[in-house]
Amino acid sequence: MMTLDAASWDALGLSLLVASTATLCALPLALWVAWLLARGTFKGKALLNAIVHLPLVLPPVVTGYILLIVFGRNGPVGHLLDSVFGITLAFKWTGAVLAAVIMGFPLMVRAMRLAIEAVDPKLEVAARTLGAPPLAVFSTVTLPLILPGVLAGAVMGFAKALGEFGATITFVANIPGQTQTLPSAIYAFLQVPGGEDRAIALVLWACLIAFAAVALSEWLAHRVAQRIQGQTQA
């Protein structure tokens, strides 16, 4: 029941590639934006917050279409990327990564922002008075304390990237072997008579991956907690 044909394997592999790449690319940027929103005092903070959250409230198809307009080969940014760097996003797997990054971004920022807000800034002040420069304070005090939140954000982003459908299919279409991700493959199989078996096999794999991702994140969070505790016992 879980045996997959070549096209399904391609879709599964592509989805994992897209989701992992998107998570890794979005992580540092999301952490920075989460920091700005949690601790920053600057004009336009509300606007930044709104822009970050926009993909969460817009219909995914709308987001995908906006991506197509902006990053398509004739779009302002897409044209620039194509002519200067030779990078094409529309109808490529890299475009699926961009769609996944944008759709997962608000979820990642949200989890990390909550974690940063939970850290008492007084601890950071204490670290400064002990002689630690600002960046060292972040890496030695803030980051270890928010690590569980960062992990939670990464898992949320990965899960969102894996399941992203609307924006992806609008921006990069559904080309088997090139841009066909797991959800778009399931959708495609259900469009043809007799495709249910192939769809069900992929659905089962999707469940399996989701389960594994949650288990992995739990294990990592446990490891983090243990390391924090372990430092106190060492």
Added chain:
Amino acid sequence: MTLRIDITHSLGGFTLDTCFEAGPGVTAIFGRSGAGKTTLINAVAGVIAPDSGRITFGSDTLFDVRTNVPPHKRQMGYVFQDARLFPHMSVAKNLDYAVRFAAQRPQGAQRNDVIELLGLGPLLSRAPHDLSGGEKQRVALGRALLSRPRALLMDEPLAALDAARKDAILPYLERLKSTAPALPILYVSHALDEVARLADNIVVLSQGKVAAQGPIFDVLSDPNAVPLLGVRQAGAVVCATVVDHGTEGLSTLRTSAGTMTLPGVQAAIGSTVRLRILAQDVILSPRKPEGLSTANVLPVTVTTIKTGIGPGAAVGLLAGTDRLLTRIPAPAIKDLNIKPGTSCYALINATSVAPSSIGR
């Protein structure tokens, strides 16, 4: 090395406008809550930038119009009211954190000295959340010391502790004072008993202004400072040498004006202790009294009389070379016919000297 602080900073209802110096030893910043004490110490640490003024340490400018040295480059050790230990690190790692970022790294022996001084050995492997309030403050103090600070800033480090834990930690602070006599320590407090035990100098803040400052023995025995310190809390500090411990729990101490008998003295025979004698526990008599229940009668000379403090008057006394302070009802000045220079006797209620008012 001397810390010179001359700053103005507008706070909610008033302006902090202070100018004073703090040399080696403990300088207490005393004042009621909201007097601007924490703001002042935060400005010295570099945690906030005052509106204007100048903060220097020796020849080094920490803050002025052009300069604002960031907190991590000031080398000011800071002990906060809430210990602020890093929750993800053990006690040992908290201490090592200070060692790691210290401008001049302390040697292993110095780390051991601090651990020894503050009795941190048994706590090293513990997590901050497993420590009592007093233990947390000892670790926080050790951590601040291991950053090899040029001066130590303490913001009401005992305010969150109950009386028993306070009494348990005060001896450590007294030991710190004697092991590091050259270190300037700014000690913010609104508890006069702590100040009386620890401070060498005191700066009294009121509504953001320096209302009185000077050596602790002078300011606490000055009748004019009574309204600032609070009528009930007012009382002079006297140095005494422990002569003998009696059988009944009463000890004999020698002051410059004569011997006194007091309960609850923990110090060893021959050592010098500070006695805080509250103004309301001193009674004046024109003649040497006989047959009273108190054994402590010292011959004194009236130095200053300050009237107009409620229904009472504050009277400064010279007892040998020590100064005492008493509060008497205003009509008693006439009845006893006392004026500066009058000789009389001070009766001191022995049992009212609490152990926490007796320190090294």
